[in-house]
Amino acid sequence: xxxxxxLPQHFLSQVRKYGRHKVALRQKELGIWREFTWQxxxxxxxxxxxxxxxxxxxxxxxxxxxxxxxxxxxxxxLGLLSIGAAQVGIYTDAIASEMSxxxxxxxxxxxxxxxxxxxxxxxxxxxxxxxxxxxIYWDERGLWNYDDPWLMSxxxxxxxxxxxxxxxxxxxxxEVALGQGSDLAVLCYTSGTTGLPKGAxxxxxxxxxxxxxxxxxxxxxxxxNHVSLLPLGWIGEHVLGIxxxxxxxxxxxxxxxxxxxxxxxxxxxxxxxxxxxxxxDGLVGSVQVRINDSSWLNRRLYQWFLxxxxxxxxxxxxxxxxxxxxxxxxxxxxxxxxAPIRDKLGLSRVRAAYTAGAALxxxxxxxxxxxxxxxxxxxxxxxxxxxATVHRDGRIKFASVGQPAPEIEVRTSPAGELQIxxxxxxxxxxxxxxxxxxxxxxxxxxxxxxxxxxxxYVDEDGHVIYLDRVKEMLTLANGEKxxxxxxEGRLKFSxxxxxxxxxxxxxxxxVTALVIIDFENAGKWAEKRRLNYxxxxxxxxxxEVYNLIKEAVAQVNASLPPAARLRRFVLMHKEFDADxxxxxxxxxxxxxxxxxRYGQIIEAMYNGQESxxxxxxxxxxxxxxxxxxxxxxxxxxxx
Amino acid sequence: xxxxxxxxxxxxxxxxFGGAAALSEVSFDVRQGEIRAIIGPNGAGKTSMLxxxxxxxxxxxxxxxxxxxxxxxxxxxxxxxLGIARTFQNIALYTGLSTxxxxxxxxxxxxxxxxxxxMVYWGPAQREEVEHxxxxxxxxxxxxxxxxxxxxxxxLPYGLRKRVELGRALALEPKVLLLDEPMAGMNVExxxxxxxxxxxxxxxxxxxxxxxxxxMGLVMDIASRVVVLDFGRKIADGLPDEMKHDExxxxxxxxxx
Numbered sequence: 029x030x031x032x033x034x035l036p037q038h039f040l041s042q043v044r045k046y047g048r049h050k051v052a053l054r055q056k057e058l059g060i061w062r063e064f065t066w067q068x069x070x071x072x073x074x075x076x077x078x079x080x081x082x083x084x085x086x087x088x089x090x091x092x093x094x095x096x097x098x099x100x101x102x103x104x105x106l107g108l109l110s111i112g113a114a115q116v117g118i119y120t121d122a123i124a125s126e127m128s129x130x131x132x133x134x135x136x137x138x139x140x141x142x143x144x145x146x147x148x149x150x151x152x153x154x155x156x157x158x159x160x161x162x163x164i165y166w167d168e169r170g171l172w173n174y175d176d177p178w179l180m181s182x183x184x185x186x187x188x189x190x191x192x193x194x195x196x197x198x199x200x201x202x203e204v205a206l207g208q209g210s211d212l213a214v215l216c217y218t219s220g221t222t223g224l225p226k227g228a229x230x231x232x233x234x235x236x237x238x239x240x241x242x243x244x245x246x247x248x249x250x251x252x253n254h255v256s257l258l259p260l261g262w263i264g265e266h267v268l269g270i271x272x273x274x275x276x277x278x279x280x281x282x283x284x285x286x287x288x289x290x291x292x293x294x295x296x297x298x299x300x301x302x303x304x305x306x307x308x309d310g311l312v313g314s315v316q317v318r319i320n321d322s323s324w325l326n327r328r329l330y331q332w333f334l335x336x337x338x339x340x341x342x343x344x345x346x347x348x349x350x351x352x353x354x355x356x357x358x359x360x361x362x363x364x365x366x367a368p369i370r371d372k373l374g375l376s377r378v379r380a381a382y383t384a385g386a387a388l389x390x391x392x393x394x395x396x397x398x399x400x401x402x403x404x405x406x407x408x409x410x411x412x413x414x415x416a417t418v419h420r421d422g423r424i425k426f427a428s429v430g431q432p433a434p435e436i437e438v439r440t441s442p443a444g445e446l447q448i449x450x451x452x453x454x455x456x457x458x459x460x461x462x463x464x465x466x467x468x469x470x471x472x473x474x475x476x477x478x479x480x481x482x483x484x485y486v487d488e489d490g491h492v493i494y495l496d497r498v499k500e501m502l503t504l505a506n507g508e509k510x511x512x513x514x515x516e517g518r519l520k521f522s523x524x525x526x527x528x529x530x531x532x533x534x535x536x537x538x539v540t541a542l543v544i545i546d547f548e549n550a551g552k553w554a555e556k557r558r559l560n561y562x563x564x565x566x567x568x569x570x571x572e573v574y575n576l577i578k579e580a581v582a583q584v585n586a587s588l589p590p591a592a593r594l595r596r597f598v599l600m601h602k603e604f605d606a607d608x609x610x611x612x613x614x615x616x617x618x619x620x621x622x623x624x625r626y627g628q629i630i631e632a633m634y635n636g637q638e639s640x641x642x643x644x645x646x647x648x649x650x651x652x653x654x655x656x657x658x659x660x661x662x663x664x665x666x667x
Numbered sequence: 668x669x670x671x672x673x674x675x676x677x678x679x680x681x682x683x684f685g686g687a688a689a690l691s692e693v694s695f696d697v698r699q700g701e702i703r704a705i706i707g708p709n710g711a712g713k714t715s716m717l718x719x720x721x722x723x724x725x726x727x728x729x730x731x732x733x734x735x736x737x738x739x740x741x742x743x744x745x746x747x748x749l750g751i752a753r754t755f756q757n758i759a760l761y762t763g764l765s766t767x768x769x770x771x772x773x774x775x776x777x778x779x780x781x782x783x784x785x786m787v788y789w790g791p792a793q794r795e796e797v798e799h800x801x802x803x804x805x806x807x808x809x810x811x812x813x814x815x816x817x818x819x820x821x822x823l824p825y826g827l828r829k830r831v832e833l834g835r836a837l838a839l840e841p842k843v844l845l846l847d848e849p850m851a852g853m854n855v856e857x858x859x860x861x862x863x864x865x866x867x868x869x870x871x872x873x874x875x876x877x878x879x880x881x882x883m884g885l886v887m888d889i890a891s892r893v894v895v896l897d898f899g900r901k902i903a904d905g906l907p908d909e910m911k912h913d914e915x916x917x918x919x920x921x922x923x924x
Contacts, residue, residue: 058808059800173870285811
């Protein structure tokens, strides 16, 4: 056979290689991790795939799938791909009307729905789905009394397949051999924030390319374990779990229940995993809580060694050598503190852990690296089959989302949009040529670049910096673009800053900011330095505090293109207050109110004044109104 | 046994504590495979009735017939062996043990090996333990409590503790399950979950269920037949739909005007 081009072709070559002698996957059931060899998997996939043929599935048909991550999902997925069909993933929490839209739009001929919950949704919208011939389920719980002929069990499909396998023993291998890399593998519907979801068409070659380029960055071995925990409606699990499974023989592990994932991760201790940034943030908090609840000795060791961990992590980030003293101290800390914490988190064997989604704060990033966890940022999208950029070992930059993976190129359009090309760029949106045309732009070599809609740039070290969605970007008078949310978000990473409003706009030449200090943290910082202060106003106007915040601003400026950098800022004399309608109750800025109320301060920053006198109305908690009069310093920064 | 055969027959049961009559002359039956609800206002004698069936209380008069035994004359450890299990209105679990251990403890009445053999944990004793663990794990899966398998029960939220208690009753593999207000103090979602579990137990495990519940809507949804108690007397007995419109029931629930 030629070089394997499709996921099932890779699957078959692994089956030939490992057969009955190696575990392909595990699933925890009734409290025990059950193991399945490649040969077990092969029979399951084959019989399911052939069963689908008996049900009349043709090459190129689409099959919708909805269910939790488990072995049947995997077998059904590989089975339908084997006979040339494509999968349409649906999130388990999709409501019936969303399911209806996706199934109809994708022209799915079958629906695979794990359990009663999903089957009930499909039964509810049955009249809208005349094209769906059968619904196939594999968790019969609660479905015992359903006798609708529209529903069919996974085992019944496999029984059909077994019959066919007896009559045509070579059929399965022949079907697999017919597959080509350019065949559609997955239709991945992206949840657009506006408008209807669009179905991104991803070929076998796309999916395998992402697995290949990530394998080149962080190799996945056949002795490695992967815990399948990301929703399969999303492309992430396909390219981090299933594709490496068939590409390198990575072992898959399916959790017992969605609720037991954390526990199961700890039991398996995978070599790599991806959590979104919110989860990583949550882990920082839970480690600190657990340490506070632990014994006196543990707390002391933690307090003693964590700074050692930070020091070693900072050296690694900045590329400096770690001296022998620090090396010994770190090794001791690792033994006594870090290794046990990693074990509790299920990260004891992790070689590369990833974060995706919103940017993770440098503090959280430093924290995990101090614990010896190699945490890296990934950036990408469904249209480029998952990840496009990733941090490389030892080259972590907090502000960046990593460097383009091998075979992937990233460029910035004149409008400041990030565009991506490479073997992972999708084939287009299904039945939506307008959206496809808008999303892809071709260069003179005929290469397709995916227009991400994200604003950002590539810095001098080749790191990709993501700023914001392009449509959230604002323009300055000189035509330069900036992202208020990015600047505000990055500044708030400083523990001393509670709130920020970045100011700019089409009639301003540069960006400025109103900064609210974090009274508690800045207060503690001042106390440590024996700096006397009385009130919030007093503390906020200390020169030392200004210098402290200036450092934070300078750090953020370093990660911004020069035109978007902050040139002036003030430390406000009072906090933004939801009671005064300056913020919403969920602490979102009401920009117009703030512009109005602090117009005088903003003007002063642009007029080049060194300070501004404010007489600001304040409403006290008992409803009385009064005025605060004070003078606010204006800090200026160079380039 | 067919669907309509009487499994449990309560005949003229009277129970009093000193001078206070908790139950007077109550008779009703429970058929094989039904969900029988007992409803009534506070102090109507519902829990007392359940306690008589499980052998907790001994009625002064009357009989409770089950499988050729008069339960009023049967020692209460025997009653569990006969296949009758219960849950309590106020949860009664080993709060210091894990979910798994609570369920395993309920299996002890099924254990046949001597304590000495169990201590050596070899051969038949080990096989027996493994078999019990399998039964318990199936219950854990059934009730979707895998995520709290190793959690100490005392630290669990109320709704989950209720579920663990139900699991412990199931670990006895009962023919009759007595549930005393299984949904008390739960929010709507927890109630729905619990109702689904009760229906699944009924459907899948074929258990006959006697249920005390306050939530009328829920009783009407899941019960096959309803018996209504008021001041220790039976005032009505019939299908849920009939009970909804029964003058005496409405009167007992809404009080005198």
